[in-house]
């Protein structure tokens with residue numbers, strides 16, 4: 001064993017830190033116009049992609065001596081020019097978008113003045129407000145407790161962790177303390193269209209990916225509740241512990257919403273927790289005309305929603321809610337630690353922002369250090385209100401049904417599924433027979449990406465490759481929607497003629 005190095009030997013190092021800790025105003029003034037120019041440019045695919053191999057070589061070696069703040073801002077400005085074009089109005093791929101201006105501002109303010117969500121400061125107060133507003137917006141019952149997360153993946157993990165804790169506590173086992181008893185097997189029930197972060201959560205929670213029992217769906221991708229009932233019944237007879245049944249409120253492929261009330265009714269028969277994955281769709285419950293799709297949502301035990309999707313806070317903001325917050329704590333508390341005990345005075349009337357914790361979230365999730373992400377949610381909702389969200393959701397749902405109508409009315413297009421929420425699946429179909437439609441539509445998507453401002457992504461419907469726009473981007477306009485369909489037809493005609 002080597003001797004422990006004594007830090008005493010380092011002695012006193014003279015001089016100030018190499019990092020600039022001032023001039024934020026000046027730096028923002030320099031980067032701000034660069035960012036605005038970037039947002040104003042509608043070119044989806046700017047200069048050639050900036051891959052690890054193409055980064056200028058001088059940026060690839062760890063600098064022995066730093067270049068200083070000004071040079072870094074110049075380099076950041078160059079990176080911005082090569083930045084992610086996911087926010088351009090014509091982008092409708094996956095389920096993702098970027099921050100609107102208020103999100104950028106809130107993120108910046110949080111970075112400077114909202115350090116750590118575990119002490120008492122204004123940003124943690126706003127985090128509480130953001131949590132409550134988001135639950136209200138989504139129609140969750142009063143009294144739910146929640147925590148913001150890095151996104152839907154972590155949110156699903158936390159919800160299913162609380163479900164696992166609950167299921168085993170009912171068998172007399174504290175699974176957070178003692179692990180899953182070797183003599184038991186637990187399962188999660190979810191549709192074949194469930195997001196695969198549920199499988200990953202099952203793996204992390206020791207249930208295994210194969211611990212997710214996938215249930216058949218109807219042609220619109222909604223869970224078949226009779227098949228769910230049969231699976232739960234067969235597993236109950238085999239002594240398998242039902243950990244959770246997932247209802248998807250807006251599935252990622254097709255946008256359809258599982259019949260939540262029916263899922264709840266079946267799950268309850270077998271004593272199963274019900275989890276609603278509303279990462280994408282749950283905010284649509286705030287639009288009265290769409291709310292019937294979410295009937296029964298308030299009867300679940302846990303829910304997730306991703307503000308970084310339809311609310312456009314900027315990526316890195318998810319949220320999980322549970323009916324019984326104490327379960328989250330029992331499942332995820334860090335436990336007593338010398339570096340925390342006694343750190344707070346736990347007085348009734350805190351005199352300092354270090355007298356108490358800003359919230360219990362560090363013990364209800366898998367993160368200790370974390371920013372108060374809810375400030376971004378607060379800021380977005382404060383700016384546009386319920387009506388702004390409702391109008392966005394309905395405008396986007398209208399885009400999807402508009403494409404469906406065009407697909408129904410044009411013999412070169414085929415509507416494959418939907419519209420559901422703001423997703424629609426269609427494909428190009430040439431007049432002449434004998435063409436490989438999957439290959440043709442894959443080529444169309446590739447050319448859309450490379451040649452047009454209309455970039456979208458794909459899924460399969462009954463095995464067929466579908467062009468699948470999902471509209472959540474606040475910048476998208478009717479022109480982009482029309483442009484996408486026009487481009488699909490034009491490219492399809494060209495490719496089919498070749």
Ligand SMILES: *Cc1c(COP(=O)(O)O)cnc(C)c1O
Pocket residue numbers: 095150151152153154156195197248250251252277278279280306318
């Ligand atoms: C996007 C999504 C997720 C995963 O969320 P991330 O924020 O990407 O981690 C989970 N479930 C559904 C239904 C989703 O659409």
